[in-house]
Amino acid sequence: xxxxxxxxxxxxxxxxxxxxxxxxxxxxxxxxxxxxxxxxxxxxxxxxxxxxxxxxxxxxxxxxxxxxxxxxxxxxxxxxxxxxxxxxxxxxxxxxxxxxxxxxxxxxxxxxxxxxxxxxxxxxxxxxxxxxxxxxxxxxxxxxxxxxxxxxxxxxxxxxxxxxxxxxxxxxxxxxxxxxxxxxxxxxxxxxxxxxxxxxxxxxxxxxxxxxxxxxxxxxxxxxxxxxxxxxxxxxxxxxxxxxxxxxxxxxxxxxxxxxxxxxxxxxxxxxxxxxxxxxxxxxxxxxxxxxxxxxxxxxxxxxxxxxxxxxxxxxxxxxxxxxxxxxxxxxxxxxxxxxxxxxxxxxxxxxxxxxxxxxxxxxxxxxxxxxxxxxxxxxxxxxxxxxxxxxxxxxxxxxxxxxxxxxxxxxxxxxxxxxxxxxxxxx
Numbered sequence: 001x002x003x004x005x006x007x008x009x010x011x012x013x014x015x016x017x018x019x020x021x022x023x024x025x026x027x028x029x030x031x032x033x034x035x036x037x038x039x040x041x042x043x044x045x046x047x048x049x050x051x052x053x054x055x056x057x058x059x060x061x062x063x064x065x066x067x068x069x070x071x072x073x074x075x076x077x078x079x080x081x082x083x084x085x086x087x088x089x090x091x092x093x094x095x096x097x098x099x100x101x102x103x104x105x106x107x108x109x110x111x112x113x114x115x116x117x118x119x120x121x122x123x124x125x126x127x128x129x130x131x132x133x134x135x136x137x138x139x140x141x142x143x144x145x146x147x148x149x150x151x152x153x154x155x156x157x158x159x160x161x162x163x164x165x166x167x168x169x170x171x172x173x174x175x176x177x178x179x180x181x182x183x184x185x186x187x188x189x190x191x192x193x194x195x196x197x198x199x200x201x202x203x204x205x206x207x208x209x210x211x212x213x214x215x216x217x218x219x220x221x222x223x224x225x226x227x228x229x230x231x232x233x234x235x236x237x238x239x240x241x242x243x244x245x246x247x248x249x250x251x252x253x254x255x256x257x258x259x260x261x262x263x264x265x266x267x268x269x270x271x272x273x274x275x276x277x278x279x280x281x282x283x284x285x286x287x288x289x290x291x292x293x294x295x296x297x298x299x300x301x302x303x304x305x306x307x308x309x310x311x312x313x314x315x316x317x318x319x320x321x322x323x324x325x326x327x328x329x330x331x332x333x334x335x336x337x338x339x340x341x342x343x344x345x346x347x348x349x350x351x352x353x354x355x356x357x358x359x360x361x362x363x364x365x366x367x368x369x370x371x372x373x374x375x376x377x378x379x380x381x382x383x384x385x386x387x388x389x390x391x392x393x394x395x396x397x398x399x400x401x402x403x404x405x406x407x408x409x410x411x412x413x414x415x416x417x418x419x420x421x422x423x424x425x426x427x428x
Contacts, residue, residue: 052146052153053181058123058347060101060147061085062111064140067132075224076204077131078211080140080172084127086282087173087192092345093313094188098180099347102315103214109382110413118147119381122349125153127176136162140172144179154179165200169193191311195240195277202235206242213249222256225249233272243273244283251290266290281311288320297328313344319354326358334358342371349378353388360392368392376405383412387421394425 061084066077085103092098101121111117114126129142138160144153156175160167170193177184184192197203209228215221229246232239250266253259267290273283288303304321307314318341325334338355345351352371359368369392375385390405406422409415 053144054124055097056347057095057098057125057180057182058101058121059088059098059125059127059180060106060111060117060121060123061088061103061127062106062113062117064128065130067130067139070133073131073133075208075211075228076133078214079207079209080131080168080211082210082214083169083207084172084176088127088176090191090281090311091177091182091184091188093191093311094185095182098182099345102350105350107214108384114145114147114150116381120379121382122347122378122380123147125180127179138162138165138168140168142172142176142179144176161200162204163200166196166198166203169196169203191279195244195273195280195283197232197236197239197242199236199239202232202239202242205229205232205235206239206245209242209249210245213245213252222249222252226253233269238276240273240276240280240283243269243276244280244286247273247283247286247290251286251293254293263290263293279310281307281314281317284310285314285317285320288317288324292320292324292327297324300324315341315345315348315350318344319350322354322358326361331362347378349375349382349385352378353385356388356392360388360395363395365392365396369396381412383409383415383418385409386412387415387418390418390425391421394421394428399425399428 061081064077064081066074082103085100088098089100089102092100101117101123105121106117109116109120111120114128117123117126124147126145126147127142128145129140132139132141140158140160141155142157143155145151146153156179158168158171158175160171170189173192174184197206205228209225209232212221212228213225226246226249229242229249232242233246236242247266247269250262250269254262254266266286270283270287270290273280274287277283284303284307288300288307291297291300291303301321301324304317304324307317308321311317318337322334322337322341325331325337335355335358338351338358341348341351342355352374356368356371356375359365359371369389372385372389372392375382376389379385386405386409390402390409393399393402393405402425403422406418406425409418410422
């Protein structure tokens with residue numbers, strides 16, 4: 001008997017339009033989750049794979065765009081970046097996984113893109129943004145960018161009227177903290193709002209002053225900063241942050257001119273800031289810097305210690321304290337302070353730089369090599385890092401190593417220091 005194979009019915013395939021329709025639904029759902037922050041943030045708590053913010057956050061705040069290009073708005077734009085960086089830095093003490101690149105390093109490196117920030121500063125997250133003024137309205141937009149993939153992870157926009165401008169002092173940092181998925185507990189909120197103002201005009205003057213202060217190398221900017229801070233303190237006589245900034249501006253004037261009158265005015269403004277709010281770490285650091293400038297070592301150290309009690313991971317306080325110890329000839333304490341800063345912030349390349357410079361000044365060149373090399377690992381496209389490493393190799397007589405390091409520095413970005421050092425080593 002012949003056996004006939006069983007004929008199997010072919011599986012029915014859905015019409016092509018159904019497959020296309022299903023795919024469009026999937027894409028639409030994905031876009032909904034991707035583009036609606038409120039939806040994505042709620043789902044991220046339940047679906048971890050949607051949460052793309054790294055646990056370890058090394059952050060740089062880049063220059064905000066001045067929409068419209070009005071010169072009057074540029075100082076406010078620059079100042080907002082400075083104050084936002086400062087506020088985010090204050091959060092480091094509450095979140096051990098956060099490190100914020102100093103605004104001064106962003107400016108010095110002329111960093112204008114997430115790619116540059118990744119290479120030169122070793123960060124994995126970048127904050128960009130814009131400021132637009134239209135009549136009596138101000139719009140601030142903040143964006144979070146992944147410095148590794150160069151993808152935008154989120155954005156927030158704040159609109160306010162000029163008379164309510166003071167709402168930006170807490171509003172911007174809270175929105176950025178939300179983008180970074182950082183929880184702001186009551187103690188953190190208290191630190192962030194300390195020393196502030198409720199006067200919109202005073203806040204406007206303060207932010208513009210901060211912008212001018214950071215560009216003090218430009219003719220007239222330092223005088224403009226002093227005038228703006230003075231205006232802010234007149235508009236709100238209890239504005240502690242403005243008095244602290246005014247003291248910093250006076251101290252900068254003293255360092256430029258060496259005229260004693262600026263030092264006395266810096267001390268007076270600093271005292272007023274602490275009278276209003278003695279829990280401001282920045283005000284104590286400024287007071288310590290003033291003490292150091294007048295040779296009052298113990299007073300300076302007390303102020304830095306008080307600042308560290310308020311902000312235990314303040315890199316600036318540790319650097320200033322180490323400098324005071326070294327100037328006073330207390331080298332063991334200076335070294336211990338540098339090492340403590342590195343231990344607290346192992347991803348902070350500035351700490352390693354400070355330690356390497358200390359060893360170099362003490363002619364402990366082999367010990368300086370390790371921290372300088374670590375800086376090149378953390379920031380592989382930082383020209384200053386390779387200049388420092390090349391310099392210490394030169395002092396050790398390792399000319400071939402020095403040439404390689406300095407040629408790398410020049411290849412990243414030519415600077416006068418690197419080129420002169422390289423020429424010197426070629427001569428030897």
